[in-house]
Amino acid sequence: MISNNQDLKAYNTFGISVSASHFASFSTIEELKYAIQQFPNEELLILGGGSNVLFTKDFKGLVLRNEIKGFEISDRTVDSVIVKAGAGEVWHEFVLNCIDEGLAGLENLSLIPGSVGASPMQNIGAYGVEIKDVFHSLEAYHLSSGEIHTFDAKSCEFGYRESVFKRKLKGQYVILSVSFKLSSNPNLNTSYGAIESELKNMGIEHPTIKDISNAVIAIRSSKLPNPKEIGNAGSFFKNPVVDETVVAEILKTYPDAPNYPAEPGKRKLAAGWLIEQAGWKGKTVENHGVHKLQALVLVNYGGATGQQIWDLSSAIIASIEAKFGVTLEREVNIL
Numbered sequence: 241m242i243s244n245n246q247d248l249k250a251y252n253t254f255g256i257s258v259s260a261s262h263f264a265s266f267s268t269i270e271e272l273k274y275a276i277q278q279f280p281n282e283e284l285l286i287l288g289g290g291s292n293v294l295f296t297k298d299f300k301g302l303v304l305r306n307e308i309k310g311f312e313i314s315d316r317t318v319d320s321v322i323v324k325a326g327a328g329e330v331w332h333e334f335v336l337n338c339i340d341e342g343l344a345g346l347e348n349l350s351l352i353p354g355s356v357g358a359s360p361m362q363n364i365g366a367y368g369v370e371i372k373d374v375f376h377s378l379e380a381y382h383l384s385s386g387e388i389h390t391f392d393a394k395s396c397e398f399g400y401r402e403s404v405f406k407r408k409l410k411g412q413y414v415i416l417s418v419s420f421k422l423s424s425n426p427n428l429n430t431s432y433g434a435i436e437s438e439l440k441n442m443g444i445e446h447p448t449i450k451d452i453s454n455a456v457i458a459i460r461s462s463k464l465p466n467p468k469e470i471g472n473a474g475s476f477f478k479n480p481v482v483d484e485t486v487v488a489e490i491l492k493t494y495p496d497a498p499n500y501p502a503e504p505g506k507r508k509l510a511a512g513w514l515i516e517q518a519g520w521k522g523k524t525v526e527n528h529g530v531h532k533l534q535a536l537v538l539v540n541y542g543g544a545t546g547q548q549i550w551d552l553s554s555a556i557i558a559s560i561e562a563k564f565g566v567t568l569e570r571e572v573n574i575l
């Protein structure tokens with residue numbers, strides 16, 4: 241069913257109230273095609289869980305919420321399988337299903353909000369793993385030709401919070417399903433420091449994939465706001481990747497500034513740390529602000545507009561530029 245002038249507040253985790261001219265859900269490719277045919281000249285937005293978008297104005301076009309389901313295991317060998325999931329599956333439920341099947345590879349990505357179909361968009365990552373590490377392929381509907389195309393990892397051009405779908409092919413495809421190559425002989429990744437210490441707190445010496453998932457859930461729950469309680473879209477900015485010389489300069493004044501390896505000649509800085517140093521952590525402006533436990537997360541305490549969040553993000557960018565000479569880039573998709 242297609243609705244008109246639909247309030248999108250319930251469809252984005254920032255809880256921003258804007259209106260979409262037209263709105264429908266689809267759970268099959270036929271329903272997708274039918275909805276598009278009704279409004280051939282309108283701008284189109286595919287939404288999953290709405291957990292990585294900021295609406296700054298009403299959407300003058302057709303919003304389609306992806307609800308394609310499916311979970312299929314194939315190509316089982318001694319130590320690997322291919323798991324294909326419908327793009328409208330809830331990511332965290334999908335991860336838990338894989339863990340229940342004894343399939344390793346996604347446990348570090350537990351509790352990331354959103355849908356399976358959005359996971360390749362920005363190559364979601366957390367706690368030392370990105371989906372590119374276990375990605376096999378995806379199927380996507382090409383809007384202009386009506387064909388279904390298959391993409392392997394190389395053609396997705398994954399990078400840090402990046403893919404070809406956010407860049408060159410932006411707005412050209414609807415992702416229908418994603419396949420992952422998972423392992424039945426787990427090669428656990430506990431290299432991210434907080435996981436080790438959380439497992440120790442839990443008294444676990446020989447972790448299973450379920451233990452890793454539980455540790456990640458505990459860490460995430462302790463510092464990231466639950467969007468059901470406080471509107472947010474996770475990290476609002478990317479961690480900036482800058483020249484080593486820029487990091488060396490910052491370390492002269494702040495010897496403890498967190499920084500991590502990146503491509504040759506560059507290092508990644510922690511945006512949350514930069515924002516905290518500039519005095520923004522926990523700052524509230526009317527009904528929105530910077531989260532008190534994670535400065536990388538901007539929050540809507542209720543009733544904020546997307547424009548207010550955008551203005552706050554612009555003020556933060558200007559302040560970090562002035563203090564550190566580093567330009568932050570927004571991670572969230574701005575609409």
Ligand code: FAD
Nearest residue numbers: 288289290291292353354355357358364365366415473474
């Ligand atoms: P949406 O917000 O609905 O869409 C995001 C973008 O993808 C939009 O441009 C949309 O048009 C497009 N899109 C969505 N589905 C499709 C499709 N099927 N075909 C084509 N285009 C599509 N991200 C991380 O990487 N790591 C984290 O640790 C992390 N933690 C988070 C914590 C919190 C509390 C929150 C709120 C967010 C977090 N995120 C994190 C961001 C977010 O969860 C991910 O980006 C997630 O993949 C978004 O999924 P979604 O279905 O909600 O996407």
Ligand code: EPU
Nearest residue numbers: 366367474475477478479498510512513516533534535536
């Ligand atoms: N830090 C601060 N102050 C803060 C926040 C962080 O000093 O307010 C410092 C921490 O002490 C640590 C460093 O910054 O030294 C990194 O912090 P953390 O481990 O919390 O990770 P992050 O860089 O803030 C990134 C991702 C998250 C992902 C976590 C865990 C980005 C933009 N964000 O956050 O992804 O869950 O690592 O892997 O890369 C998202 O993309 O939405 C997201 C939540």
